[in-house]
Amino acid sequence: QLQLVESGGGLVQPGGSLRLSCAASGFTSDVYHIGWFRQAPGKEREGVSCISNSGGTTRYADSVKGRFTISRDNAKKTVYLQMYSLKPEDTAVYYCGATQSWRMALALNTGGMDYWGKGTLVTVSS
Numbered sequence: 001q002l003q004l005v006e007s008g009g010g011l012v013q014p015g016g017s018l019r020l021s022c023a024a025s026g027f028t029s030d031v032y033h034i035g036w037f038r039q040a041p042g043k044e045r046e047g048v049s050c051i052s053n054s055g056g057t058t059r060y061a062d063s064v065k066g067r068f069t070i071s072r073d074n075a076k077k078t079v080y081l082q083m084y085s086l087k088p089e090d091t092a093v094y095y096c097g098a099t100q101s102w103r104m105a106l107a108l109n110t111g112g113m114d115y116w117g118k119g120t121l122v123t124v125s126s
Contacts, residue, residue, distance in 0.1 A: 009120030047108020
């Protein structure tokens with residue numbers, strides 16, 4: 001069993017930055033590929049970024065490319081999402097998900113995640 005806990009959300013002004021964390025606990029968490037997803041009010045959950053279990057490969061949705069950076073520290077069992085140049089449309093609950101399938105992670109497939117955290121709210125507003 002793997003547990004994921006997101007943190008780091010909050011209220012930020014447009015153009016600001018935040019760093020989200022996804023802390024994993026449980027057996028062999030470093031075998032899992034991790035994805036960040038978000039869900040805005042009234043919208044479906046969408047993929048934002050993913051990182052391979054080694055940290056060597058990443059992918060970003062077009063909407064965040066060049067503004068968000070995903071990374072992981074397997075010694076700390078934590079995956080980070082550094083977000084820059086935030087826009088009001090980035091407002092959402094951000095979730096991390098874990099899967100042993102790199103194909104599912106790479107596709108940012110919400111249905112392909114084996115485990116989910118409970119999310120952290122990011123609000124971008126002046």
